[in-house]
Amino acid sequence: SAVISQKPSRDICQRGTSLTIQCQVDSQVTMMFWYRQQPGQSLTLIATANQGSEATYESGFVIDKFPISRPNLTFSTLTVSNMSPEDSSIYLCSVFHNPNEQFFGPGTRLTVL
Amino acid sequence: QQQVKQSPQSLIVQKGGISIINCAYENTAFDYFPWYQQFPGKGPALLIAIRPDVSEKKEGRFTISFNKSAKQFSLHIMDSQPGDSATYFCAATPNSGGYQKVTFGTGTKLQVIP
Numbered sequence: 207s208a209v210i211s212q213k214p215s216r217d218i219c220q221r222g223t224s225l226t227i228q229c230q231v232d233s234q235v236t237m238m239f240w241y242r243q244q245p246g247q248s249l250t251l252i253a254t255a256n257q258g259s260e261a262t263y264e265s266g267f268v269i270d271k272f273p274i275s276r277p278n279l280t281f282s283t284l285t286v287s288n289m290s291p292e293d294s295s296i297y298l299c300s301v302f303h304n305p306n307e308q309f310f311g312p313g314t315r316l317t318v319l
Numbered sequence: 320q321q322q323v324k325q326s327p328q329s330l331i332v333q334k335g336g337i338s339i340i341n342c343a344y345e346n347t348a349f350d351y352f353p354w355y356q357q358f359p360g361k362g363p364a365l366l367i368a369i370r371p372d373v374s375e376k377k378e379g380r381f382t383i384s385f386n387k388s389a390k391q392f393s394l395h396i397m398d399s400q401p402g403d404s405a406t407y408f409c410a411a412t413p414n415s416g417g418y419q420k421v422t423f424g425t426g427t428k429l430q431v432i433p
Binding site: 210246247248249251298300306307308309310311312313315 | 351353355360361362363364365368408412420421423424425426428
């Protein structure tokens with residue numbers, strides 16, 4: 207299995223500011239995934255982060271808005287930039303193990319005022 | 320074609336009853352179908368998964384039924400308990416080995432009342 211931690215667990219931010227979310231995995235993984243889960247909604251993949259290369263973004267998500275870092279095989283950050291109330295959501299970090307078993311972090315609950 | 324349709328959106332079941340959540344898909348390339356359980360304030364956790372070479376998989380009180388010809392699969396929770404109250408997501412992925420993009424259903428909020 208994989209144990210994933212995220213920081214912060216929740217935050218309340220002002221419009222126009224940025225928040226960086228950290229994701230730490232207890233084992234080395236090639237790819238890390240960032241999802242958004244809006245209230246009462248399903249999971250939407252934002253981007254895939256590979257160590258040593260640029261993240262791959264899904265349709266509707268851009269690097270300027272959601273820059274991602276992947277400095278090593280156990281850590282990644284997602285920044286939500288120039289936030290608006292529409293960015294209020296739960297942001298989840300995820301990895302795969304074994305190879306189809308998907309694990310999620312506990313999530314970061316973001317509220318933008 | 321990439322959608323996974325999930326129903327119902329919400330479900331209330333008496334303690335001891337059977338909870339049934341249904342999913343349907345179109346993409347015949349899907350060949351791995353996991354279910355996730357998510358409690359409030361937590362990330363989704365893998366509950367049980369099935370591949371299309373079997374029609375049913377059971378783990379404790381949780382059973383997946385799979386109908387390949389109808390492209391449908393369902394989660395049955397037997398003897399439902401208040402601790403089962405959570406949101407359940409079905410999902411599908413098109414590759415048995417290695418990472419492929421996962422398509423999630425829209426979720427079912429289950430409430431088990433005493």
